[in-house]
Structures are given as structure tokens and as C-alpha cells.
Amino acid sequence: MDTISNMLYGFQVVLTFQNILFVFIGVLAGTLIGMLPGLGPISAIAIMIPLSYGMDPASALILMAGVYYGAVFGGSTSSILLNAPGISGTVATSFDGYPLAKQGMAGKALAIAAISSFAGGTVSVVALMLVAPLMASFAVSFGPTEYFALMLLGLTAIASLSEGSTVKALISATIGLIIATIGVDQQTGTQRFTFGSPNLLEGIDFLIIALGLFALAEVCSLILSRKSKMMGGNTNVGSLKITKKEAKDISGPIARHSVLGFILGVLPGAGATIASFMSYITEKKISKDPSSFGKGNIKGLAAPETSNNAATSGAFVPLLTLGIPGSGTTAVLLGALLVVGVQPGPLMLTDHPDVFWGVIASMYLGNIFLLVLNLPLIPFIARILYIPKALLISLVIIFCMIGVYGVSFSTFDLYLLLAFGIIGFIMRLINFPAAPLILAFILGGMMEQSFRQALTISNGSYMTFFDSTVTVVLLVLSVLSLTLPFIKSKLSKKKEEEEKEHLAS
Amino acid sequence: MKKRKSMFMSLLLGSALVMSACGSSESSSSSSADGGEWSPTKPIEMIAPAGAGGGWDTTARTISKVMEKENVIDKRMAVANKPGGGGAVGWSYVDKKGGDHTLFVTSPPILFVPLNGQSDLGHNDFTPIAGVIADYSAFTVPANSPYDSMNDLVEALKEDPTSVSVVGDSSPGSMDHMAFVKAVKAAGVDIKQLKYVSAQDGSGMSMLLGNKVDVYSTGLAEATEQARAGKVKVLAVTSPEPLEGETVSEFPTLKEQGIDDEFIVWRGIMGPKDMSAEARAFYEQAVKDMMETDEWKAQRDNFGWNDNFMSGEEFQAFLDQEKETMESLLKEVGLAK
Numbered sequence: 005m006d007t008i009s010n011m012l013y014g015f016q017v018v019l020t021f022q023n024i025l026f027v028f029i030g031v032l033a034g035t036l037i038g039m040l041p042g043l044g045p046i047s048a049i050a051i052m053i054p055l056s057y058g059m060d061p062a063s064a065l066i067l068m069a070g071v072y073y074g075a076v077f078g079g080s081t082s083s084i085l086l087n088a089p090g091i092s093g094t095v096a097t098s099f100d101g102y103p104l105a106k107q108g109m110a111g112k113a114l115a116i117a118a119i120s121s122f123a124g125g126t127v128s129v130v131a132l133m134l135v136a137p138l139m140a141s142f143a144v145s146f147g148p149t150e151y152f153a154l155m156l157l158g159l160t161a162i163a164s165l166s167e168g169s170t171v172k173a174l175i176s177a178t179i180g181l182i183i184a185t186i187g188v189d190q191q192t193g194t195q196r197f198t199f200g201s202p203n204l205l206e207g208i209d210f211l212i213i214a215l216g217l218f219a220l221a222e223v224c225s226l227i228l229s230r231k232s233k234m235m236g237g238n239t240n241v242g243s244l245k246i247t248k249k250e251a252k253d254i255s256g257p258i259a260r261h262s263v264l265g266f267i268l269g270v271l272p273g274a275g276a277t278i279a280s281f282m283s284y285i286t287e288k289k290i291s292k293d294p295s296s297f298g299k300g301n302i303k304g305l306a307a308p309e310t311s312n313n314a315a316t317s318g319a320f321v322p323l324l325t326l327g328i329p330g331s332g333t334t335a336v337l338l339g340a341l342l343v344v345g346v347q348p349g350p351l352m353l354t355d356h357p358d359v360f361w362g363v364i365a366s367m368y369l370g371n372i373f374l375l376v377l378n379l380p381l382i383p384f385i386a387r388i389l390y391i392p393k394a395l396l397i398s399l400v401i402i403f404c405m406i407g408v409y410g411v412s413f414s415t416f417d418l419y420l421l422l423a424f425g426i427i428g429f430i431m432r433l434i435n436f437p438a439a440p441l442i443l444a445f446i447l448g449g450m451m452e453q454s455f456r457q458a459l460t461i462s463n464g465s466y467m468t469f470f471d472s473t474v475t476v477v478l479l480v481l482s483v484l485s486l487t488l489p490f491i492k493s494k495l496s497k498k499k500e501e502e503e504k505e506h507l508a509s
Numbered sequence: 510m511k512k513r514k515s516m517f518m519s520l521l522l523g524s525a526l527v528m529s530a531c532g533s534s535e536s537s538s539s540s541s542a543d544g545g546e547w548s549p550t551k552p553i554e555m556i557a558p559a560g561a562g563g564g565w566d567t568t569a570r571t572i573s574k575v576m577e578k579e580n581v582i583d584k585r586m587a588v589a590n591k592p593g594g595g596g597a598v599g600w601s602y603v604d605k606k607g608g609d610h611t612l613f614v615t616s617p618p619i620l621f622v623p624l625n626g627q628s629d630l631g632h633n634d635f636t637p638i639a640g641v642i643a644d645y646s647a648f649t650v651p652a653n654s655p656y657d658s659m660n661d662l663v664e665a666l667k668e669d670p671t672s673v674s675v676v677g678d679s680s681p682g683s684m685d686h687m688a689f690v691k692a693v694k695a696a697g698v699d700i701k702q703l704k705y706v707s708a709q710d711g712s713g714m715s716m717l718l719g720n721k722v723d724v725y726s727t728g729l730a731e732a733t734e735q736a737r738a739g740k741v742k743v744l745a746v747t748s749p750e751p752l753e754g755e756t757v758s759e760f761p762t763l764k765e766q767g768i769d770d771e772f773i774v775w776r777g778i779m780g781p782k783d784m785s786a787e788a789r790a791f792y793e794q795a796v797k798d799m800m801e802t803d804e805w806k807a808q809r810d811n812f813g814w815n816d817n818f819m820s821g822e823e824f825q826a827f828l829d830q831e832k833e834t835m836e837s838l839l840k841e842v843g844l845a846k
Contacts, residue, residue: 143715144715144719147719147721188595190680191681193680195627202628203593205594205627206592206593272710349733349734350735450710457706463704
């Protein structure tokens with residue numbers, strides 16, 4: 005009952021001409037900025053903040069939240085069309101999205117991404133509305149041991165991200181883990197692998213690695229293989245139509261990952277990027293046909309796209325109920341609230357119910373706007389692929405550089421980008437998968453820190469990892485995820501042998 | 510790690526607009542500092558040695574906007590971000606650039622980062638121009654914590670320093686850590702065995718609320734809202750005098766609890782080492798004039814800052830003193846490089 009009246013109140017806040025306009029402006033700006041490789045929601049919100057000054061706090065947050073989920077919505081576009089992730093949350097989108105586009109199904113891939121994003125966004129807003137106050141305690145229930153176990157579970161999936169050689173996947177992952185250790189060690193303040201360069205003190209930004217390994221490496225391959233039709237000069241983006249069978253295929257992942265994404269989004273340590281990877285991996289693991297992942301499987305596209313948008317709404321739970329930023333982007337939103345005179349914190353719901361319920365209500369509207377905006381635009385956006393190859397490749401390189409430079413304003417990072425482009429290209433030549441590297445990088449850093457934080461708190465006792473039920477469950481799942489494939493393959497081999505014997509006799 | 514900084518990113522940008530929006534306020538002190546002596550001949554570059562976000566950035570942008578809006582300096586003052594290395598990248602930029610038209614905003618890390626061996630440049634490699642604002646640390650525990658006062662906590666630490674885990678958002682040997690170390694040392698705790706957990710992804714508050722750690726050493730602003738909601742208890746603030754204002758006035762200072770210590774999270778402005786004495790005097794006066802304007806006061810209150818003007822000389826002496834204190838503390842906890 006309460007929820008309904010609160011929601012009505014929220015819609016009352018949103019459904020004024022002014023606020024509807026702000027939702028629209030927010031999602032439009034967000035989705036356009038998100039489409040550009042490298043420019044993520046943080047930059048997008050930064051651009052919008054000056055506009056919000058002097059605005060009513062609810063309107064300001066409505067606008068900026070719109071930019072945020074708009075950017076996550078739009079971020080899939082460049083992942084799919086150019087293999088250049090628009091934001092870190094859409095790296096996993098490129099795994100199957102780009103192969104689809106390569107096969108001349110860019111239109112369909114974009115449509116699936118839009119629909120998954122819409123579904124993930126909407127389902128998670130409903131969840132946000134219904135359970136936000138209840139989820140608040142869940143958000144802080146994860147401490148160092150829980151995060152360690154969660155990241156470990158993610159890492160155990162690395163073998164499943166490989167095409168072919170598991171050994172190569174593990175080597176690639178190891179390199180990712182090594183890169184994650186670069187910088188000042190957070191727990192001791194010791195410099196690791198910085199070689200005395202102040203530029204490396206804070207480690208390497210995720211985006212540099214992602215754009216280098218994916219976008220630049222792809223560009224290199226395209227330059228060398230002139231026959232390839234992809235990226236430019238392509239006259240076929242395919243139809244937007246999704247067949248009944250395809251709709252049925254993606255309904256499962258959408259349902260699953262709306263929930264998973266939301267839950268991971270609520271956890272302050274996880275967020276959209278980890279959620280999208282976890283969803284991709286989960287979907288691949290439970291798939292009957294895992295070998296088709298990475299080659300243009302629509303489930304592999306729908307899963308991360310649903311998940312990253314669901315996680316975006318989830319990230320509003322700690323923000324709105326506790327005043328704790330769950331991610332870099334929500335931290336910026338927190339700052340934006342300060343500017344308009346709202347002190348973010350646990351009392352926001354009582355002090356500023358218009359902000360709380362207004363933002364939630366605006367997200368329903370925003371998601372509808374995004375779908376309506378994006379679907380008709382797809383044929384036009386996909387025309388990017390008609391741009392002559394030489395021109396398009398140059399554009400991709402320029403955008404990657406702008407994206408990287410725009411984050412750090414450091415030329416050093418541009419050289420790093422180049423270095424990772426070359427590494428990515430070499431890895432392709434010798435058939436090393438890049439996905440395990442990026443996954444290990446993103447999970448590894450946090451896993452290490454959580455592990456050591458846990459041990460500091462427990463005075464070095466490993467028993468701390470068995471104190472919490474959540475940790476134990478996650479650890480058991482990790483062990484299963486690691487061993488089950490081996491057991492399975494052994495069993496099936498045995499079966500085959502038995503069958504052979506059977507036939508022979 | 511960058512979260513706390515980015516939290517404020519919005520502030521700065523917002524404040525930019527604030528100021529331009531309030532364009533009507535009269536300029537109060539346009540020509541206070543020229544008087545025929547030195548004055549800038551070209552636009553001034555104000556460096557925030559961090560990314561957009563962060564206290565440095567907010568401060569830099571707020572100062573530059575108030576300066577421009579109120580015509581304190583008749584040249585443009587453009588803010589540039591030089592993030593990296595906890596400030597080291599920006600400092601090295603200012604050092605290389607030199608001259609009379611480059612300034613930067615700074616705070617305790619200019620002492621901590623070199624002491625931790627992460628920068629060759631320290632406060633003595635620059636020209637202190639003026640101290641501007643002060644903030645304080647707050648030591649918080651969960652609402653259901655057995656500790657009700659700083660002295661309860663100190664007792665527990667004295668009995669067994671490893672029984673209490675302290676979390677902070679900055680690295681070991683930096684602000685959040687050393688503010689706490691300094692306070693409990695003043696209370697007579699053996700600081701060598703203190704347990705400090707660094708949560709540079711900004712998860713300190715969530716660890717505290719989830720009862721994963723015992724104490725969270727943080728900035729005043731972060732603690733206030735949670736305390737107002739009854740989620741945490743603030744055992745002590747590090748201000749020399751009790752604070753004024755709703756909620757914050759309820760926080761006991763260390764001194765009120767018989768611990769003779771304070772910790773100021775100061776922010777100020779510095780220039781390159783080779784800055785001329787005339788230019789330094791000009792900027793010092795400009796900062797002073799700026800802090801008199803109503804526009805500044807409005808901004809300051811909006812961000813919850815406290816004025817803490819120090820002349821260049823006072824600033825230099827204060828920094829020398831702080832550095833000495835921190836160096837010996839860091840040595841004692843085994844973090845000095």
C-alpha cells in the first residue's frame with residue numbers, strides 16, 4: 005500500500021512538463037555520450053552538472069540519473085558496431101555483439117541490446133521501488149571475505165572464456181593479474197612495478213586496457229586483412245526484426261540477469277562492469293551450446309546488456325538509502341546532490357522523499373524514452389558501418405584516444421593505450437584470448453585487496469573465511485565451478501568408451 | 510580509490526555554474542592588490558593535482574571562480590587537472606613549469622606522499638602562498654559498538670592494540686590513518702601494532718555499517734549524515750575547539766575527552782619554487798581579499814568548509830612543523846621511507 009502511494013507521489017514529482025523534459029534531456033545526452041568509445045557516464049554527468057545548478061534537487065538528480073543509465077544504455081552501440089566499448093560496463097557486450105555485427109546482423113544486435121537494456125532497466129527499477137529499503141542492509145552485508153569469495157567465483161570462470169586452449173586462457177589471465185598489481189599497493193603503500201614512474205602509481209585504468217586490447221587490436225587486424233568487409237564499406241546491417249524463436253531465446257537470459265545484475269549492482273564493490281561479466285559467464289556456463297558464445301550468440305549479447313542496466317538501478321540502492329556511493333559514477337552523483345543542497349545520507353528518504361521517489365519514478369519513464377529513442381535510431385546509427393573503412397578506422401583510433409585522454413589528461417596514458425593495442429594485436433596473432441586478461445585484471449585487484457583486508461582484520465587467521473555463510477556458499481560454488489567441468493568431461497568420456505565397448509561387443 | 514575524489518567532481522563543476530549564476534554580486538576588491546607593484550601579465554594556470562572530483566579540484570575551481578567573478582585578479586584563472594600519483598604528477602608539472610603564473614591547490618598529501626616515498630617533491634620544493642580552509646577528521650564506530658567514547662576505545666587499544674581494526678579511505682601512512690595514529694598516540698597507546706585497513710575504493714563506510722571493522726577514520730562531512738541518522742557514533746572530532754552547527758556540535762573533540770591532540774585537514778595554495786617574492790605577495794593578498802567576499806562565504810558554507818587563512822610565512826612554518834610531527838610518527842609505525 006505504502007509503496008503504491010509513494011510511487012504515485014514519485015510520479016507526481018516526475019510528471020510535470022519540466023521534469024519530463026529533464027528525463028528526456030538526460031537520457032538523450034547520456035545515450036549519445038555513452039555511444040562514443042571511452043566517454044562514459046562519469047564524463048557525461050560531469051558535463052551535465054553545470055546545467056543542474058539552481059535546479060530543484062529532485063529535477064537535478066532526475067536529470068543526472070538519466071544521463072547515467074542513458075550512457076549505460078547507449079554504451080553498447082560502439083561495443084557492437086566497432087568493438088570499442090563505450091563504457092567499461094559494455095566490454096562484455098562486445099564479446100558476442102561485435103561478431104553479430106560482423107556477420108551482417110548489426111541491426112538485429114543493436115535491437116537485442118536495446119530490448120535487453122530496457123528490460124533489465126525496467127525490472128530493476130521495479131525491484132528498486134519494492135525492496136530498496138530492505139536491500140540497504142544487504143548492501144553493507146558484504147565485507148572483505150564476501151568480496152574475496154565473489155571475485156574468486158568470477159575468476160574460476162576464466163577457463164570457460166577461452167576458445168580452445170585452456171592453458172592459453174590461464175596464461176592470459178595470469179598476465180591480467182600481474183597488470184592488476186601495478187601501482188601503489190593499497191594495504192602497505194609499497195610501489196609495485198612502477199619503475200619509478202609517477203604515472204604508474206595509481207595503476208592502469210581499466211578503459212585503457214579495454215580499448216587497447218579490443219578496439220585497437222581489431223583496428224590492427226583490419227588494416228592487415230584488407231579483404232575483411234567489417235568496419236566500413238559494409239552495405240549490409242541486416243534487419244532489426246527479431247524472430248519469435250530469438251525472442252524466446254533471449255527471454256531466459258533477460259529474466260535471469262535482470263535479477264543477478266540488480267543484486268550485484270546493489271553491492272558497493274561490484275557494479276555494472278562486474279555484473280556484466282558475471283552474467284556473461286553464468287549464461288555461458290549454463291548454456292547447452294557454450295561453444296557458440298563469442299561467435300555471435302544472441303544470448304551472450306542479451307545477458308551482459310540486461311545485467312549492466314539492471315546493475316545501474318541497483319547502484320541507486322546504497323546511494324539513496326545509505327548515502328554510500330556504490331561506484332565511481334554514483335560517487336559523482338553524490339557530489340551533484342551536495343551541489344544542489346541535499347546532504348546524501350540515510351535520512352534522505354525522510355528528509356527529501358521527493359528526490360527519492362521522484363528519481364525512482366523517473367527511471368520508468370527514462371527507460372521507455374530510451375527504448376523509443378534508440379529503436380528507430382538503429383538504422384541510422386548502424387550506417388556508421390557504411391563509412392569507408394579507411395575513414396572509419398581513423399575515427400575509431402581518434403575516439404579511443406579522446407576517451408583515454410579525457411579521463412586522465414595524460415599523454416603517458418596514450419602511449420599505454422598504444423602498447424595495449426600492440427599487445428592485443430600480438431595476442432590475436434598467436435591466438436591468445438583477450439577476455440580472460442581483462443576479466444582477471446578487473447577481478448584480481450579487488451580480490452587481492454579484499455583478501456588482505458580480511459586477514460588484517462582477523463589478525464592473520466584464515467578461519468575468517470568460514471565465519472560468514474555467504475562467504476562459505478560462494479567458496480563452495482567456486483570449487484564446484486572449477487571442478488565440475490573436469491568431472492563432467494571425465495564422465496562423458498567414460499560414457500563414450502562404454503558406448504564404444506558396447507558397440508564393439 | 511578515486512571515489513572520494515570524484516564525489517566532489519560535481520561540486521567543482523557545479524560551483525562553476527553557481528558563481529556564474531550569481532554574476533550580479535558586486536565586485537568588492539578589484540584593484541586591491543595591484544598598487545603599481547607586481548601583477549599578472551597573462552592568464553594564471555591553477556592546477557588541481559587530481560582528476561575532476563576531489564577536494565583539490567573543488568577548491569581550485571571555487572577559488573578561481575570567486576577570483577574571476579569578484580574581479581579580485583583581472584586576469585583569467587583557468588583550472589587544469591593533472592591527476593596521478595596522489596598529486597605527484599601535478600606537482601612535477603608545476604615544478605617544471607615554474608614562473609609567476611602557475612599555482613596549485615594542496616593539502617596534507619604534499620607532506621604524506623613524499624614521506625611515503627612516492628614523490629621526490631615535497632612542500633619545500635614549492636612556494637607556500639596562503640592557507641585557505643580547514644576540515645577535520647572524525648573517528649566513527651557503528652551505533653551498536655561497545656565503545657561509547659574515545660576513552661573506551663583507547664582503553665581497549667591499550668589492553669590489546671590488535672583487538673581493534675581501523676578502516677580509512679586513504680592509503681596507510683596517509684591522512685585517515687595518521688590522524689587516528691596521532692590521536693591515540695597522544696592518549697598513550699602503543700601505535701606500533703595498530704591494525705589499519707585501507708579501503709581506497711571508498712568502501713570504508715559500508716564496512717563500518719556492516720560491522721566488518723570497529724572504527725572508521727574519515728572526514729567530518731562523511732560522518733555527519735550517518736550520525737544524524739543514528740547509524741554511527743562519532744567518538745571524536747579532531748578540531749581544536751568544539752564545532753558549531755546542527756549535529757556536529759554534538760561531536761566531542763579529543764581535547765574535551767582529555768586527549769591533547771588535534772588534526773587539521775588544511776587546504777592552501779602554493780606556487781613553484783622560483784616564484785618571485787612580489788608575485789607571492791600579490792597572490793597572498795588576492796587570496797585574503799577573495800576570502801572577504803560574500804560570494805566566497807556563500808560557497809564556503811555550501812561546502813561546509815571552515816576559513817583557515819594563513820599568510821605564506823605562517824603557512825610555511827605550519828607545514829615545517831606538521832612535517833616533523835608526521836615524520837616521527839611514520840617512523841614509529843614503520844612506514845617512513
